[in-house]
Amino acid sequence: MEFKVNSKELEKLLTKIIPAVPSRTPMPILENFLFEIKDGALTIYATDLEISLKSSLNIVAEENKNIVVPAKLLYEVVRSLSETTIHFEITDNGKLNLKTDSGEYTLSYLDADEYPDIPSFPGSDTEKEDINELTISGTELRYAFERAAFAMSKEEMRPAMMGMLFEFGEEGLRFVATDGHRLVNLLKEKVKLDAPAQFIVPERAVSVSLKLFDEKDVKLYLSKTHISFMLNDIELITRLIGQKYPDYSSVIPLENEFKMKVKTKELHSIIKRMMLFSTSNTRRVKFSISENKLEVSAEDLDLGTSGKEVLEVEYSGDAIDIGFNSQYVNDVLTHCGSEEDLIFKLHSPTKAVIIEPEKQKDNQELMMLLMPVRLNN
Amino acid sequence: MEFKVNSKELEKLLTKIIPAVPSRTPMPILENFLFEIKDGALTIYATDLEISLKSSLNIVAEENKNIVVPAKLLYEVVRSLSETTIHFEITDNGKLNLKTDSGEYTLSYLDADEYPDIPSFPGSDTEKEDINELTISGTELRYAFERAAFAMSKEEMRPAMMGMLFEFGEEGLRFVATDGHRLVNLLKEKVKLDAPAQFIVPERAVSVSLKLFDEKDVKLYLSKTHISFMLNDIELITRLIGQKYPDYSSVIPLENEFKMKVKTKELHSIIKRMMLFSTSNTRRVKFSISENKLEVSAEDLDLGTSGKEVLEVEYSGDAIDIGFNSQYVNDVLTHCGSEEDLIFKLHSPTKAVIIEPEKQKDNQELMMLLMPVRLNN
Numbered sequence: 001m002e003f004k005v006n007s008k009e010l011e012k013l014l015t016k017i018i019p020a021v022p023s024r025t026p027m028p029i030l031e032n033f034l035f036e037i038k039d040g041a042l043t044i045y046a047t048d049l050e051i052s053l054k055s056s057l058n059i060v061a062e063e064n065k066n067i068v069v070p071a072k073l074l075y076e077v078v079r080s081l082s083e084t085t086i087h088f089e090i091t092d093n094g095k096l097n098l099k100t101d102s103g104e105y106t107l108s109y110l111d112a113d114e115y116p117d118i119p120s121f122p123g124s125d126t127e128k129e130d131i132n133e134l135t136i137s138g139t140e141l142r143y144a145f146e147r148a149a150f151a152m153s154k155e156e157m158r159p160a161m162m163g164m165l166f167e168f169g170e171e172g173l174r175f176v177a178t179d180g181h182r183l184v185n186l187l188k189e190k191v192k193l194d195a196p197a198q199f200i201v202p203e204r205a206v207s208v209s210l211k212l213f214d215e216k217d218v219k220l221y222l223s224k225t226h227i228s229f230m231l232n233d234i235e236l237i238t239r240l241i242g243q244k245y246p247d248y249s250s251v252i253p254l255e256n257e258f259k260m261k262v263k264t265k266e267l268h269s270i271i272k273r274m275m276l277f278s279t280s281n282t283r284r285v286k287f288s289i290s291e292n293k294l295e296v297s298a299e300d301l302d303l304g305t306s307g308k309e310v311l312e313v314e315y316s317g318d319a320i321d322i323g324f325n326s327q328y329v330n331d332v333l334t335h336c337g338s339e340e341d342l343i344f345k346l347h348s349p350t351k352a353v354i355i356e357p358e359k360q361k362d363n364q365e366l367m368m369l370l371m372p373v374r375l376n377n
Numbered sequence: 378m379e380f381k382v383n384s385k386e387l388e389k390l391l392t393k394i395i396p397a398v399p400s401r402t403p404m405p406i407l408e409n410f411l412f413e414i415k416d417g418a419l420t421i422y423a424t425d426l427e428i429s430l431k432s433s434l435n436i437v438a439e440e441n442k443n444i445v446v447p448a449k450l451l452y453e454v455v456r457s458l459s460e461t462t463i464h465f466e467i468t469d470n471g472k473l474n475l476k477t478d479s480g481e482y483t484l485s486y487l488d489a490d491e492y493p494d495i496p497s498f499p500g501s502d503t504e505k506e507d508i509n510e511l512t513i514s515g516t517e518l519r520y521a522f523e524r525a526a527f528a529m530s531k532e533e534m535r536p537a538m539m540g541m542l543f544e545f546g547e548e549g550l551r552f553v554a555t556d557g558h559r560l561v562n563l564l565k566e567k568v569k570l571d572a573p574a575q576f577i578v579p580e581r582a583v584s585v586s587l588k589l590f591d592e593k594d595v596k597l598y599l600s601k602t603h604i605s606f607m608l609n610d611i612e613l614i615t616r617l618i619g620q621k622y623p624d625y626s627s628v629i630p631l632e633n634e635f636k637m638k639v640k641t642k643e644l645h646s647i648i649k650r651m652m653l654f655s656t657s658n659t660r661r662v663k664f665s666i667s668e669n670k671l672e673v674s675a676e677d678l679d680l681g682t683s684g685k686e687v688l689e690v691e692y693s694g695d696a697i698d699i700g701f702n703s704q705y706v707n708d709v710l711t712h713c714g715s716e717e718d719l720i721f722k723l724h725s726p727t728k729a730v731i732i733e734p735e736k737q738k739d740n741q742e743l744m745m746l747l748m749p750v751r752l753n754n
Contacts, residue, residue, distance in 0.1 A: 073653060073682065080650045095681070103647075103686035105654065270480075273457045276450060277482065304472070305450065309480035 002089045003042065003061040007081045007100075013044060013055050014075045016234050019208045020046035020053040021071045027116075032068040034115045037061050045118055046071060051205045052118045055234040066112030069096055077105055119237055121221040121228040132193050132222040136173075138213035138231070144175040144186050145210050147366060150331050152203050153179035160243035163200040166227075167245075168193040172363075178248055182328050183369040184335075185248070190363055199227055200245055205238035212236065252369060253352050256345035258317025260289055261358060264342050267296075268333040270309045274298040275326045277307035284373055285326035289346070290319040298326065322349045323375040332368050349375065379466045380419065380438040384458045384477075390421060390432050391452045393611050396585045397423035397430040398448045404493075409445040411492045414438050422495055423448060428582045429495045432611040443489030446473055454482055496614055498598040498605040509570050509599040513550075515590035515608070521552045521563050522587050524743060527708050529580050530556035537620035540577040543604075544622075545570040549740075553625055559705050560625060560746040561712075567740055576604055577622055582615035589613065629746060630729050633722035635694025637666055638735060641719050644671075645710040647686045651675040652703045654684035661750055662703035666723070667696040675703065699726045700752040709745050726752065 014033075022030050025048065034045040043056040067090060078086070081100065089097040090109065098105045121131070145164070153161035158180075165176040173191035177184050199222055209229050219230040229236040274285045278298035288295040292315055297308035332355055336342060341358035355368040391410075399407050402425065411422040420433040444467060455463070458477065466474040467486065475482045498508070522541070530538035535557075542553040550568035554561050576599055586606050596607040606613040651662045655675035665672040669692055674685035709732055713719060718735035732745040 070680075070682075073680075076653050077650060077684075080646070080653070082646070102688070103650070103684065105650075105684040106682060108681035269457070269459075273454060273480070273482075276453050276457070303447075304485035305447075305483060307454075307480065307482040311479070 001037075001061060001063045001065055002087060003037065003059040004085050004087045005042070005057060005059060006083070007078055007086050008083045009057060010086065011075075011078050011081075013057060013233075014071075014078060016212060017044050017046045017053045017055055018071060018075050019211060020048055020051050020236075022048040029068065029110070029114050029116070031071055032110065032115070033071045033074065034112060034118070035065075035067050035069055035109075036112075037066070038064045045115075047116060047118055048204070049116060050202055051208055051236060051238040053208070053234060053236050054118070065090060066115075067096065068110040068112055068115050070107055073107060119226050121223075121226070121230075121235075121237060130223070132197070132220075134191065134193065134220050134222075135217050136188070136191060136220065137215065138218050139215050140188060141218055141229075142210065142213040144188065145206055145213075147186055147335050148175050148177040148184040149203075149206050149210070150335055151177040151179060151182050151184045151368075152206070155179065158246070159241055160200055160245045163202045163241045164206050165245045165248075166199040166201060166222075168195075168197045170196070176245070176248055178246075178369075181325065181371050182332065183248060183251065185252070185367045185369070187365040188363065189365070193222075197222075198245055200241035200243065201227055202238060202241055205236065209236050251352060252367075253347060253354065256347045256351070256354055258289075258315070258320065258346045260294065260317070260344040260346065261314040262294065262311065262342055262344065264333060264336055264339050266311055267294075267342075268330070268337065270296050270311060271326055271330050271333060273309065274307055275330060277305050278326045282373070283326045284323050284375075285329060286321060286323050286375060288319075288321050289313075289315055289317075291315060317346070320346055320349060321375060322346065322353070323373045324353075324370060325373055328370055332370060336368070378414075378438060378440045378442060379464060380414065380436040381462050381464045382419070382434060382436060383460070384455055384463050385460045386434060387463065388452075388455050388458075390434060390610075391448075391455060393589060394421050394423045394430045394432055395448060395452050396588060397425055397428050397613075399425040406445065406487070406491050406493070408448055409487065409492070410448045410451065411443065411445055411489060411495070412486075413443050413489075415441045422492075424493060424495055425581070426493060427579055428585060428613060428615040430585070430611060430613050431495070442467060443492075444473065445487040445489055445492050447484060450484060496603050498600075498603070498607075498612075498614060507600070509574070509597075511568065511570065511597050511599075512594050513565075513568060513597065514592065515595050516592050517565060518595055518606075519587065519590040521565065522583050522590075524563055524712050525552050525554040525561040526580075526583050526587065527712055528554040528556060528559050528561045528745075529583070532556065535623070536618055537577055537622045540579045540618045541583050542622045542625075543576040543578060543599075545572075545574045547573070553622070555623075555625055555746075558702065558748050559709065560628065562625070562629070562742075562744045562746070564742040565740065566742075570599075574599075575622055577618035577620065578604055579615060579618055582613065586613050628729060629744075630724060630731065633724045633728070633731055635666075635692070635697065635723045637671065637694070637721040637723065638691040639671065639688065639719055639721065641710060641713055641716050643688055644673075644719075645707070645714065647673050647688060648703055648707050648710060650686065651684055652707060654682050655703045659750070660703045661700050661752075662706060663698060663700050663752060665696075665698050666690075666692055666694075668692060694723065697723055697726060698752060699723065699730070700750045701730075701747060702750055705747055709747060713745070 036043040041056045042059045045054045084100045087099040096107045096109045167174040172189040175186045221228040279300045285298045294311045294313045299306035339357040343356050345354040353370045413420040418433045419436045422431045461477045464476040473484045473486045544551040549566040552563045598605040656677045662675045671688045671690045676683035716734040722731040730747045
């Protein structure tokens with residue numbers, strides 16, 4: 001059977017789908033795209049068994065057929081072509097031929113039976129469970145993911161924390177990520193479901209979907225086991241992490257009475273320099289805060305190197321010396337780079353510090369939390 | 378003792394010097410810069426024992442002193458500062474303090490005695506040997522190195538071929554590089570020494586100096602053992618490879634009577650696609666050349682994939698099928714990307730092919746040579 005597609009249209013589609021193809025996998029079949037040709041549409045799937053991506057093109061084809069095609073090779077070939085029409089021919093002896101005006105390329109395909117099943121939303125026939133549905137703008141999802149993703153845990157010991165929590169409650173939708181050392185908590189007010197609910201979206205789904213979001217609306221379908229992000233022309237479905245998310249609210253201090261206002265960019269520039277001087281295993285940086293003054297310092301006793309810088313801030317609380325992991329401070333500042341001023345809310349050298357933008361966006365509350373580290377002296 | 382420098386001036390200088398600092402070395406002292414403060418100049422050196430770089434800044438200092446400073450740390454600190462004045466202070470107890478308006482950084486320094494000697498040009502007192510001197514424009518040196526560097530061998534078995542040959546003769550200066558599979562031979566006419574001479578410049582000197590050349594003139598000093606590239610504000614000195622360069626001219630065929638003219642960009646685009654289809658161990662690509670037509674094809678029998686494309690060329694010689702390593706063809710085309718048309722001079726499927734730009738630049742002759750690989754059928 002035959003069909004044809006424009007090379008640049010196909011390239012655009014494959015570029016969006018290929019992030020779901022695993023780069024290393026014990027199941028070689030996953031290194032392929034699934035091509036589903038059905039009723040005048042070519043739908044292309046990729047999955048790593050956790051997340052799946054799919055997208056469709058309209059084509060003219062006389063039959064329906066499913067085949068499995070080497071993903072990387074097909075992508076590289078299509079990507080390297082100038083704009084042209086590609087004539088696809090699927091032969092009965094397992095060959096997929098691509099013909100252009102000046103060239104001809106042959107790939108081998110496999111039968112689609114070997115490809116794993118991909119869950120479909122909404123309302124697959126097999127399980128008529130409750131599915132929640134809501135719409136959020138791609139810009140807002142991107143904002144939330146960009147701010148919170150870095151704080152997800154990489155430790156396999158606590159699987160729940162290796163994802164991002166979507167928590168629907170009275171106030172709205174909270175995105176929460178934490179690894180126990182730092183925490184991001186972003187509330188989107190007015191985004192609600194009928195009842196409170198928690199969903200944990202795995203790290204890979206967060207990072208892949210970040211590449212897909214644009215300013216357009218995203219439809220979310222949520223079941224107990226899966227979530228689907230439906231964009232204009234592409235759908236990402238991911239398994240949820242089926243664990244209980246830890247009670248993060250208990251670590252958020254309620255009475256951090258001392259407030260320090262700092263210029264984000266200035267502090268970030270200092271932290272980057274202090275990272276050069278902080279001991280490589282502790283990465284400790286010291287904040288010495290006094291009236292309207294922040295001194296940031298770091299040292300590496302083994303190398304005999306040290307650095308300190310002074311920054312003007314707004315502060316009228318008690319003088320405090322508090323230590324942080326400089327890498328974690330840097331992460332927070334990197335992901336708040338667009339905020340002009342930040343407020344650090346402090347209480348004592350051993351209590352978590354809350355960091356918030358001085359100006360919150362409408363209908364939104366962004367809060368970051370950083371655990372201090374012990375100072376030697 | 379103290380002195381001060383502008384942070385951006387120092388950054389510019391360190392950026393040029395740091396490529397000579399080895400990233401992995403059994404001699405940790407080489408991970409440092411040598412600072413030589415002498416008669417109102419700060420000269421900074423770096424070396425990996427093969428190549429050395431040095432450059433100077435004028436400073437105001439009351440004493441002379443040599444110290445050895447951690448290269449990477451100093452570079453990162455200086456680079457991360459906005460434009461400011463850095464006050465350097467060298468203390469007697471082994472500390473180097475850097476002070477700016479808002480910060481203070483302390484590094485440890487070592488005595489300069491432990492740093493290896495760096496050869497100096499011209500006319501060091503120690504060896505009054507014959508030194509040749511000549512001037513070439515940075516643009517021309519860059520052109521030559523960019524065209525030829527890729528063909529140097531990576532095989533330690535034949536050390537001479539791991540460098541680029543500078544061959545001074547009757548016709549001018551030839552730059553030659555080869556790894557036995559491909560060869561580049563670039564003649565700059567009119568560039569001469571008093572007598573014929575050969576110098577082999579090691580690969581690392583070629584790649585580091587490529588980063589330094591601009592449109593300004595470069596002074597070359599050549600001794601039997603070293604070569605120095607003296608640019609406006611920086612000097613690169615390298616050991617020469619003290620081996621005999623193989624007789625490359627014997628492999629250059631003199632009578633390749635069939636000439637094929639191809640568009641460089643078109644052929645390059647095809648080769649990139651064929652690389653996707655050529656078997657990963659042989660990387661073989663087949664050129665089937667007939668009247669005004671070039672068919673390029675590749676296949677991977679294990680994967681059952683193949684590709685072929687047809688290109689219009691100018692050719693009136695015998696029909697020839699000839700095989701190449703597609704990676705090597707790609708290298709040649711990458712480094713001739715600025716040439717509109719190339720001439721392939723051929724004789725038979727087993728004889729080396731000569732590739733030349735259709736239009737040679739004035740006073741220059743560029744020739745590339747590619748060994749064919751055996752075709753199975």
